[in-house]
Amino acid sequence: MGDLLKPDLGLTVWTIVTFLLLVGILKTFAWGPLLKAVDEREARLKADREGAEKARAEAERIQKELEAQMAGVQAQSRELLAAATKDGEALRARLPAEAAADAAAIKAKTTLELAAEKDKLVGDLRREVASLSVLAAEKLLHKSVDAGVQKTVLDGFFKDLESTKKAGSN
Amino acid sequence: MNFESILAHHVVDHKTSSHVVAVVGGLPIDLGFSPLIRTMWIACVVVIVALTFAARSESSLARAMRSFFEPLALFVRDQVLEPIFGHHAGHYLPYFLTLFFFLLTCNLLGLVPSMKGVMANPWVTAGMATCTFGLIQYAGIREQGFGSYVVHIVPGGVPAVLWPLLFVIEVFGMFAKCISLCIRLFANMLAGHVVSLAFICMIFIFSEMSKLAGAGMIVPSLGLALFIYAMDVLVSFLQAYIFTFLTALFVGGAVHPH
Numbered sequence: 001m002g003d004l005l006k007p008d009l010g011l012t013v014w015t016i017v018t019f020l021l022l023v024g025i026l027k028t029f030a031w032g033p034l035l036k037a038v039d040e041r042e043a044r045l046k047a048d049r050e051g052a053e054k055a056r057a058e059a060e061r062i063q064k065e066l067e068a069q070m071a072g073v074q075a076q077s078r079e080l081l082a083a084a085t086k087d088g089e090a091l092r093a094r095l096p097a098e099a100a101a102d103a104a105a106i107k108a109k110t111t112l113e114l115a116a117e118k119d120k121l122v123g124d125l126r127r128e129v130a131s132l133s134v135l136a137a138e139k140l141l142h143k144s145v146d147a148g149v150q151k152t153v154l155d156g157f158f159k160d161l162e163s164t165k166k167a168g169s170n
Numbered sequence: 171m172n173f174e175s176i177l178a179h180h181v182v183d184h185k186t187s188s189h190v191v192a193v194v195g196g197l198p199i200d201l202g203f204s205p206l207i208r209t210m211w212i213a214c215v216v217v218i219v220a221l222t223f224a225a226r227s228e229s230s231l232a233r234a235m236r237s238f239f240e241p242l243a244l245f246v247r248d249q250v251l252e253p254i255f256g257h258h259a260g261h262y263l264p265y266f267l268t269l270f271f272f273l274l275t276c277n278l279l280g281l282v283p284s285m286k287g288v289m290a291n292p293w294v295t296a297g298m299a300t301c302t303f304g305l306i307q308y309a310g311i312r313e314q315g316f317g318s319y320v321v322h323i324v325p326g327g328v329p330a331v332l333w334p335l336l337f338v339i340e341v342f343g344m345f346a347k348c349i350s351l352c353i354r355l356f357a358n359m360l361a362g363h364v365v366s367l368a369f370i371c372m373i374f375i376f377s378e379m380s381k382l383a384g385a386g387m388i389v390p391s392l393g394l395a396l397f398i399y400a401m402d403v404l405v406s407f408l409q410a411y412i413f414t415f416l417t418a419l420f421v422g423g424a425v426h427p428h
């Protein structure tokens with residue numbers, strides 16, 4: 001075993017030379033491309049990670065904006081709903097009164113129209129009755145009465161009738 | 171049987187040729203070829219081919235290999251170098267990655283029959299520790315400048331009287347760190363081989379006492395040897411990591427003196 005510890009500087013020199021040559025060779029042919037590929041992959045991963053983080057931040061920002069918009073829309077819809085409810089309630093409170101007023105107005109108008117129609121019909125009827133009476137009288141008298149006499153007689157008749165009616169209503 | 175001679179035969183490197191280029195302090199620098207150098211070069215070829223193929227090819231096999239190498243490389247970068255060097259890690263990364271994969275491949279190749287345990291030789295690990303020592307000086311001078319580096323070898327706040335003494339101690343400490351790296355790796359990688367061989371030799375030791383006892387020892391000895399062999403796989407990874415981590419720690423100490 002003493003031979004193992006016997007100085008062998010040649011072996012030491014060979015070791016140093018071999019190792020340093022190996023460092024140079026591997027640096028050129030292996031570590032350069034290998035570490036470059038590793039660096040590129042790490043850079044790509046870093047870029048991907050940063051991109052993903054950026055996209056996530058963007059997504060979060062958009063989500064917050066949407067949530068804010070949604071909250072605004074909800075508040076707006078609540079306000080609209082409240083306003084519509086209020087309007088509805090007001091309308092519901094107002095409608096019966098308006099309907100009653102309209103009905104009353106229609107009733108009054110109809111009453112007036114009916115009264116006017118009645119008056120007109122009465123007038124027509126009177127005229128017809130008078131005409132028939134005159135015709136009957138004419139036939140009774142076997143004498144024709146001209147139109148001027150007829151009008152005079154009728155006007156006198158109506159005047160009497162009006163005065164009779166007023167006296168009756170009083 | 172002579173256990174020591176068997177062990178020496180397996181772990182000691184025997185030169186197959188001799189080529190002395192210089193003599194330093196009476197010690198010859200013999201660059202002759204040996205089985206250990208062959209194993210080391212095979213490890214280099216394996217590392218170069220495997221890593222270059224994994225890094226450059228787009229085949230499915232290369233992708234599968236990348237998926238094995240990349241986590242290890244990222245582990246060295248993120249867990250070992252980044253905490254120590256910070257943003258300087260990229261500059262030293264190729265050295266440390268090569269260091270880790272070279273040590274790992276040498277350690278694992280040493281477990282293959284007919285290959286030598288490269289890191290189970292102290293003069294190999296001394297070479298690796300010398301590289302670490304050189305890197306400590308290079309990184310310290312590069313990051314701080316020569317003057318600042320030499321000044322900061324001694325921690326700040328030391329009284330001026332003690333400064334020379336502490337400077338000597340710190341320089342010795344720097345050497346001691348590298349020597350400890352050398353011995354730790356060598357001893358750990360040698361231990362597995364020694365223990366495995368010891369378990370297998372138990373068969374022959376017992377068979378010299380009794381053939382029956384020897385036969386009875388075959389199963390337990392081989393079982394234990396296989397267990398140690400499996401442990402050696404774990405130790406190979408562990409020692410490659412420890413050497414790389416401690417080197418990074420020592421170099422980091424020179425880069426950041428405070």
